[in-house]
Amino acid sequence: MLKRRLGTLFLVTCLILTTVPAALGAPSTQVVTVAGDGSGDYNCDGKNDDVQINQALEFAAKNPGTTVRLKGPFTYDISDSLRIGSDTILEGDSDTKIKLAKGLPVWGGRESSIAQKKAMLMIRGGSASDITIRGFNVDGSQSDYYPNVRLGTSSYNMATLIGVSGLTIQNMTFQNGCNDAMLISKSSKIMIDTITVNKCGHDGVYAYHVNDITVKNSKFINRTNSAVRFDSVTDGAVINNEATTSG
Template sequence: MGTAYVTTDGSSSFNCDGKDDQVQINQALESSNETIYLKGPNTFNVTGPIYINSNKELTGDSNAIIKLYKYPDGLPTPPVCRAIINAKESSTKNITIHGFTIDGNYDNNRGGVWGNNHYNMIQLFGSSYVKIYDMSFKNGTGDAIRIRQGSKDDYIHENTNIEIYNNTIYEIGHDGLYLFSVSNIDIHDNHITCNDNSGIRLFNSNHVKVYNNFITSNNRGGVGLQIQKRESPVINDIKIYDNTFKNLRTRGIAVTGYHNDSFHYPMTSACGVLINHNIVTGCATTTDSDSYGGIMVQGFNNTIIENNIIDGNNGYGVSHNQYAYPAPGTGYVTIVRNNVITNTKILNSSSKPGYGISNLLQSTHSFVINNNCLRNNAKGDYYNCSSTTDIHSDPLFAGSEDYHPKSKVGRWFNGGWVKDTVHSPLIDAGYPSSDYSKEPAPNGNRINIGLYGNTSQASKSLTGTIPVTYDVNVNSTPSGAIVTIQKI
């Protein structure tokens, strides 16, 4: 088992001429070689699908480009999903795709339309043990990456095992990543610029970690990260952390559970979402709805939103709000603690929201709000909710985009510690029961509010103990003698 190279200069058995290049790429993928390598700098023009099977690696140089052919009249919207790269069989595994560029040739192929199912870039139905990384996606008319298990919405396939990382996705025609009825997912270190719908969309999927991603838009598209739960699948393990959601058109994060008239799911099947240590800023750049903002939750119970920076969003910072359809039943609780929620703006006119935390579903949803910092929110800090433990002072950050609180004892800066002349009220002001074990000493035995609470970069406290190491030299000592230990 070796490597097959796909070239344009005649140096390989799989030589392309710039026309129908999917033929030679498919021939290489059908060969006994495990790895198929696209040589650059080359553009491989394709007019039909590329099929990848189990136990295959499709890779190439960063300047190797697979490009959808220019259709003179544009592509009509198909009755079924189609894509540039597809899983060959209905059940495949051990697929790796990395290292090259896919160009959907949007301007020449949209035919005036784009979006869901139009022409996806990588589409793996029935695939497991998948890795997609170090890719560049641009000019697409559909999803950049779509992975799905099963043909129905009501079942999550366990142990799908998907890792998607270090990709750049720029203004694709639908979702950047769309994962459907899958589990055991790691999505990290991607840079996504939305265009039509979501940056990352998780539909009826579980056991997910989304971290270290940067998701933004140019006032196009929708939500940065969208979690959708419908009908019976159990979703109880989703972790969203260390991401930046900036300038999204509608919302930074939307966690939505909903139902139709025929099925009401139990609350225990929609829980376990943890949103922590993210930056959500400048979201809801459009003014065409008063339901947009930073983070929205509907139809999930015991969602925890903690240690985030939620700043400068339009509409609301955090809200309970209705998605397209309502959630079943009542009694949903969202826990909001240790966050900084500031500078929320009014959308378009004074009649539209501008609250830090807003509950528009007060008959079915409630907040438990503890030890946040809320300040300078245009219409007020709370709507249909309240807190007795929040603070409302200037957080005294190091800079406009440096969210380390200033500290007289020590603030992390450029790989080391510096001291400030003022001391942030965020330090030692977090929820008393939150873990603070990762904070450096002195840490006041209490978590800091904000992005760096319970991290190694937490600003240092005015109170607490600092571990001191002593050099001790004790030789043979008579029984009963007193030994004195002095600091060296």
């Protein structure tokens, strides 16, 4: 009888120990999927797909530790910024692409401040932390839909990332953009690893007022300006990258 009671007590104790973290709001480890074939938790149709992706990102923001996965093969039509919150992983398959939609009003512009430089991927708010973006392709549609936009005039950034502590961008391709591939400002603890920037319209990586940033193992094919630009950066490193030019 004593052994049975001890066994029951042990089982109850184990259950309590496993449920307490969840009750205290422990980070989630779940994955939510976005798809173009109807198989996702959120499903897109190739038009204004930012709506469904942002719904998934809003869910992730309310459930820290969530991964939002963009399933491929599919090209997601982006007519508004994807807004990424803290403790979120945004990832995609290697054949996943987000592509700037056709016929949009100007995002940003030469006279815009950094905070006004709207982009396909956005982190903004001043208190974001622990974000990972990895695995997919970003197409800025310059030659397809915006050939008359003058390159480097601060219009249609691919990523504007402001006020984040702890950001990893990994195994990504940024291509065919009108302005910066990645603009990072007022941020810290940034790791950019194994990316390709192919013909953006300005800088591949533009870091302004950033502390502790590393750009490594990456390839930049430039047609204007810099592969990597550090301005008012402390503890910055550029390691084992390749930079070439193409018209």
